[in-house]
Amino acid sequence: MNCKNIRELLPLFVGHDLDDKRKAHVTSHVETCHECGVAVEEYRASRQLLQHFAPPQFSEDLYDGMRQSVLREIGRGSAASGSALFGKRFQPRLRLAFATALLLAVAGFSYYFIAKRTSEQPLISRTGAEPGKSAREVSPPTPLPAKPDTGTSPSSNEGSGRSTNDAGVAHPHTERRRNPEARPNLIEGVAKSPDLASISAGSTREVNKLAAPNTNPATAEEPLRVEIQTRDQNIRIIWFAQPIKQNSPGKSSKQTQEARSDA
Amino acid sequence: MSVGSREFIRMPSGAHDMALAVEIQLPVNALTQNQPSFARLIERAAAGDTAAFEQIMIHSQQRVMAMTWRMLGNEADARDASQEVFLRVYKYLRRFKQDQDFFGWLYQITVNVCRDISKQRQKHGDRFTSFDAPGDADAFQVPTDQDDAEAALLQTQQRDLITRAMAMLPQKERAAIVLRDIEGLPTEEVARILNSSATTVRSQISSARRKIKTYCEQYLKK
Numbered sequence: 487m488n489c490k491n492i493r494e495l496l497p498l499f500v501g502h503d504l505d506d507k508r509k510a511h512v513t514s515h516v517e518t519c520h521e522c523g524v525a526v527e528e529y530r531a532s533r534q535l536l537q538h539f540a541p542p543q544f545s546e547d548l549y550d551g552m553r554q555s556v557l558r559e560i561g562r563g564s565a566a567s568g569s570a571l572f573g574k575r576f577q578p579r580l581r582l583a584f585a586t587a588l589l590l591a592v593a594g595f596s597y598y599f600i601a602k603r604t605s606e607q608p609l610i611s612r613t614g615a616e617p618g619k620s621a622r623e624v625s626p627p628t629p630l631p632a633k634p635d636t637g638t639s640p641s642s643n644e645g646s647g648r649s650t651n652d653a654g655v656a657h658p659h660t661e662r663r664r665n666p667e668a669r670p671n672l673i674e675g676v677a678k679s680p681d682l683a684s685i686s687a688g689s690t691r692e693v694n695k696l697a698a699p700n701t702n703p704a705t706a707e708e709p710l711r712v713e714i715q716t717r718d719q720n721i722r723i724i725w726f727a728q729p730i731k732q733n734s735p736g737k738s739s740k741q742t743q744e745a746r747s748d749a
Numbered sequence: 750m751s752v753g754s755r756e757f758i759r760m761p762s763g764a765h766d767m768a769l770a771v772e773i774q775l776p777v778n779a780l781t782q783n784q785p786s787f788a789r790l791i792e793r794a795a796a797g798d799t800a801a802f803e804q805i806m807i808h809s810q811q812r813v814m815a816m817t818w819r820m821l822g823n824e825a826d827a828r829d830a831s832q833e834v835f836l837r838v839y840k841y842l843r844r845f846k847q848d849q850d851f852f853g854w855l856y857q858i859t860v861n862v863c864r865d866i867s868k869q870r871q872k873h874g875d876r877f878t879s880f881d882a883p884g885d886a887d888a889f890q891v892p893t894d895q896d897d898a899e900a901a902l903l904q905t906q907q908r909d910l911i912t913r914a915m916a917m918l919p920q921k922e923r924a925a926i927v928l929r930d931i932e933g934l935p936t937e938e939v940a941r942i943l944n945s946s947a948t949t950v951r952s953q954i955s956s957a958r959r960k961i962k963t964y965c966e967q968y969l970k971k
Contacts, residue, residue: 497958501929503936503951532962536930538908539915541818541827549814552828553806556835557799 500529795842819927820863833862857942914964922957
C-alpha cells in the first residue's frame with residue numbers, strides 16, 4: 487500500500503474502525519512513513535477536540551420545566567385524544583377530498599357543456615341559419631331574375647321533397663345554356679360521384695329543394711338552391727345556382743340580348 | 750436481556766482512549782445499578798403510570814438534552830426537541846419490547862426528532878443555526894483559581910473551534926460522529942439507530958473526521 491491508499495484509511499484507523507488486516511497494514515506503514523505518522527497525530531488531536539464539544543450544563547429548572555410540560559401534554563392528550571386526533575389528522579384529508587371532488591365536478595360539467603356545444607355548432611355554421619329557422623330563411627346570395635322554363639315543375643312542388651331525377655332534368659338544362667361545357671361536367675361529376683350517388687339513392691331527404699324556374703314571377707326572382715343532406719347529420723351540401731332570365735317581357739333590350747348570347 | 754445490560758450501557762468499548770462521555774457516566778452507572786427496577790419502570794410507564802414515566806425522564810433527560818443540543822446547536826431547540834422525544838417515547842412505549850435496548854431506542858427517536866426539526870427549519874428558510882456562543886455560557890464551569898484562567902481560555906478556544914467544525918458538517922455525518930465518537934456507540938449500533946448500513950456509517954464517519962481535521966488543522970499546527 488502506498489501513502490495515498492494509507493491516507494484514505496487514516497480517519498478510520500484513528501477510531502479503531504478498521505479490520506485487523508488493514509489495521510496491521512496501516513500500523514506497519516505509519517511506523518516507517520514520517521508524513522503519514524504526522525497525519526495520524528493530527529487526526530488524534532482533532533478527535534481529542536471532540537471532548538470539548540459538550541453542551542453547557544443545563545439548570546435543574548430547565549429539566550423540571552421540560553418534564554412538567556411533557557406530563558401536562560400527556561394529561562391533555564389522554565383527555566382529548568379523540569377529537570384532537572381527528573382535528574389534526576383527518577380534517578386536512580377531508581378538506582383535500584372535498585376540494586378534489588369539487589374540482590372533478592366542475593371539470594365534468596365543463597366537459598359536458600363543451601362537448602354539447604361542439605356537436606351543435608357545425609350544423610348551425612354550415613346552414614348559416616339561426617337555431618329555430620330553416621335553411622330557406624337564410625338570406626340567399628344576390629338574386630337574379632329567373633326565367634321560367636317551359637315544361638318544368640310548378641312552384642307548388644317547393645319543399646315537397648323532389649327526387650334527384652328532377653334535379654338532373656330541370657336545372658342542368660338551364661345551366662347548359664350559360665356554360666355548355668363546364669356545368670354539365672359538374673352535374674355529371676356529382677351524379678357519378680359514388681358518395682353522392684349513394685346519397686341520391688338513400689332517401690328523399692337528400693335533396694331538400696330544387697327551385698326550378700317557374701312561371702310565377704314572385705318565386706322566379708329567387709335563386710336556385712339545392713340542399714343535399716349527407717348521411718352524416720353534420721354535413722349538408724348547399725348549392726346555389728343563378729337562374730337565367732330569357733326573353734322576359736317588360737325587360738330592356740340589353741338584358742334580352744345578353745340572355746340570347748348566353749344561349 | 751434486561752435494559753441497561755448492553756455494551757453501551759456498561760461503557761463504550763473505545764471510550765477509554767477517547768476520554769469522552771464523561772457527562773453520561775452518572776446516568777449509566779445509576780441505570781446499571783438499577784437494571785431490574787428500570788425495567789419495571791418501563792413496564793409501569795407503558796401501562797400508563799405517569800410517575801414511573803417521570804422517573805424514566807429523570808434518568809435519561811441529560812443524555813437526551815446533550816444529544817439534541819449537539820444535533821441542533823442551541824438550548825431552545827434542544828429543549829423543544831427533548832420534549833418531543835419524551836412525548837414520542839410515552840406514545841410508543843407500548844411497542845417497546847423488553848429485549849430491546851432502551852437507550853438505543855431512545856437515541857433512534859432522538860435522531861428522528863432532530864431530523865424532523867432540521868427539516869422544518871430548512872423549510873422555513875433557516876439554515877443550521879450556530880451553536881450557543883461558548884463565551885456567554887455562565888453555566889460552564891468557570892475556574893475558581895486565577896492561575897487556571899489561561900487554561901480556561903485555551904479550553905474555550907478549543908471548544909469554539911470544534912463547535913464551528915461540527916456546525917459545518919452535514920446532518921447525517923454529524924449524527925454519525927456524535928453517536929460514534931462522543932456517545933461511543935459501536936458502528937453497528939450507530940447504523941441501526943440511523944437506519945443505515947455499517948459501511949455507510951463508516952464512510953460518513955471517515956468523511957466527518959477528515960473534515961474536522963482539515964478545519965482544525967490550522968489551529969493544531971500553531
